[in-house]
Amino acid sequence: MSNKRNVASILALLVVAVVSTALAGDKNAPPSQKIPKGSKVFVAPMEGGYDTYLKDAIAKKKVPVEIVASRDQADYEITGTSESQKASTAKKIILGNWHSREEASISVSNIKSSEVVWAYSVHEEASTHGKKSSAEACAKHLKDAIENQ
Amino acid sequence: MGSRECIMHSGKLLMSPALAALILSLAIFPLTARASTSQANNSTQDQNKDDQNKAADSGQSASADQAKEPASDIKSAPTDEGQLATVNNAKIPSYSKVYVAPIAGGFENYIIAGLRNKKVPLTVVIDRSKADYEISGVSDSEKAGWAKMLFIGSQNSNEQASIKISDLKTGAVIFGYSVHKTNSVRGKQSAGEACAKHIRKIVLD
Numbered sequence: 001m002s003n004k005r006n007v008a009s010i011l012a013l014l015v016v017a018v019v020s021t022a023l024a025g026d027k028n029a030p031p032s033q034k035i036p037k038g039s040k041v042f043v044a045p046m047e048g049g050y051d052t053y054l055k056d057a058i059a060k061k062k063v064p065v066e067i068v069a070s071r072d073q074a075d076y077e078i079t080g081t082s083e084s085q086k087a088s089t090a091k092k093i094i095l096g097n098w099h100s101r102e103e104a105s106i107s108v109s110n111i112k113s114s115e116v117v118w119a120y121s122v123h124e125e126a127s128t129h130g131k132k133s134s135a136e137a138c139a140k141h142l143k144d145a146i147e148n149q
Numbered sequence: 150m151g152s153r154e155c156i157m158h159s160g161k162l163l164m165s166p167a168l169a170a171l172i173l174s175l176a177i178f179p180l181t182a183r184a185s186t187s188q189a190n191n192s193t194q195d196q197n198k199d200d201q202n203k204a205a206d207s208g209q210s211a212s213a214d215q216a217k218e219p220a221s222d223i224k225s226a227p228t229d230e231g232q233l234a235t236v237n238n239a240k241i242p243s244y245s246k247v248y249v250a251p252i253a254g255g256f257e258n259y260i261i262a263g264l265r266n267k268k269v270p271l272t273v274v275i276d277r278s279k280a281d282y283e284i285s286g287v288s289d290s291e292k293a294g295w296a297k298m299l300f301i302g303s304q305n306s307n308e309q310a311s312i313k314i315s316d317l318k319t320g321a322v323i324f325g326y327s328v329h330k331t332n333s334v335r336g337k338q339s340a341g342e343a344c345a346k347h348i349r350k351i352v353l354d
Binding site: 047079080081083085089095097105106109114115119120123125 | 246254255259261262263264273274275279298305339341
């Protein structure tokens, strides 16, 4: 009788364990949003050659990642968009402002898991150094995100 | 000849105040129109708050059953800058996988950045096949013209965007939001963050 009770209790425990693991699997877990230092990053081509500015900025701001030329070699991919609007004649005459208006938004995604791990957008109404400024802002915040995680 | 010149001169004199009045009226019209719309917004804000409180009190039910409801059940509520619509107060479970479809002008990137900035508990994926929900929409940006710079002294753009969230399993649209920002200080970034802020309202913590 005691053996039968033991077997029954073990079976019950097993059923509980299986059900609990199945339920845990259904629940969405928060993603591990970390970009390890020294990760291989591929910068995807962007409109207006913004990817070039971004690569330069990553190097200038000493972001602790390695830029690779091929997506196959990379762990992470940077995609994004940018828009630049040169100062119009009205802006120059009425507001006395020669600087361009810059907008950019980038996201870093893990290639293996397809999850976006980091994203940032920047808007500069009067950018002194045009695209270079916005790209450096993106790089600076990416560096902060990697170092302060 | 002298009298004709005199008549023409007086005609010009009469024309110039009329022209000035026309320019002034054109300059003042947007300001008065904005004042009237802000009054309208204020009157609807109280009603909106009441609706939101009622929605919060009514409880948080699962989205799967509600997503199957027909489109006629979409409830609409005006917000500060935009229009919000949900299907029977539908909710998205936290850390659900969301795919943001490409939007003209790269607005999807601003939405992703907005989701991160507003700390919306969703996992954005770049592969549609791995996602549970899809965000799609349209956006439009209108740069400030010379008249706006001259009369209002503003170089900020007007932004408008509209997004919807659909359940990829059932195909039902469970959430919709549209935003219109006059004089958007941060351009598309502001519109993207407004969308993210309102998406957060339907995500279960």
